[in-house]
Amino acid sequence: MNRGAIVAKGAGALWAWVPGLLLTSMLTGLGVLVWLAVDDPHFALEPNYYDKAVHWDQARARASTSLALGLATTVSPALYKAADGSIDLEVAVDDRTLARFAGAAVELEAFPNAYAAQVQRLTLHEAAPGVYRGKLERGVLGLWELRLKVSRGSERFEQTLRRDVLSGGPT
Numbered sequence: 001m002n003r004g005a006i007v008a009k010g011a012g013a014l015w016a017w018v019p020g021l022l023l024t025s026m027l028t029g030l031g032v033l034v035w036l037a038v039d040d041p042h043f044a045l046e047p048n049y050y051d052k053a054v055h056w057d058q059a060r061a062r063a064s065t066s067l068a069l070g071l072a073t074t075v076s077p078a079l080y081k082a083a084d085g086s087i088d089l090e091v092a093v094d095d096r097t098l099a100r101f102a103g104a105a106v107e108l109e110a111f112p113n114a115y116a117a118q119v120q121r122l123t124l125h126e127a128a129p130g131v132y133r134g135k136l137e138r139g140v141l142g143l144w145e146l147r148l149k150v151s152r153g154s155e156r157f158e159q160t161l162r163r164d165v166l167s168g169g170p171t
Contacts, residue, residue: 044116051072062158071157073148081167087139087165091124091132093150093157102132104152112137112165113143141165 074092081087094102106124124132144165148158
């Protein structure tokens with residue numbers, strides 16, 4: 001009898017720890033999942049997404065105004081990642097008559113789709129009439145989203161483009 005009481009007491013003490021171990025492992029797993037979700041470089045939220053949704057009608061009006069303006073942008077035929085990790089970018093802006101749209105201020109917001117949280121913003125400088133250049137400092141290969149804003153006086157034009165960034169240089 002005495003021997004059975006010792007075994008039962010030892011087994012009971014072991015089973016008393018099981019709920020604590022299960023709870024600890026569950027909380028550890030949740031902590032790891034939260035850490036992965038917060039630290040994911042591929043995850044991004046659109047800045048001011050709620051404000052953009054509330055003012056969607058105004059965004060549509062700006063898009064139709066941009067379309068009515070009749071401007072067209074042409075990004076470098078191909079984008080290449082240089083050895084230093086940068087990407088040289090050239091944007092030509094033409095009006096309806098295919099004349100260069102000179103003297104404009106061109107702002108660019110660019111990010112790789114795979115790393116949408118790594119947004120780069122820059123102002124392109126006019127290298128020739130209607131041709132604007134800039135350099136993205138850190139680039140990765142793959143598909144990029146380029147959000148262009150062209151303004152001259154009261155004229156405003158916005159366009160979103162997608163381009164592939166390739167390795168090496170033109171052959």
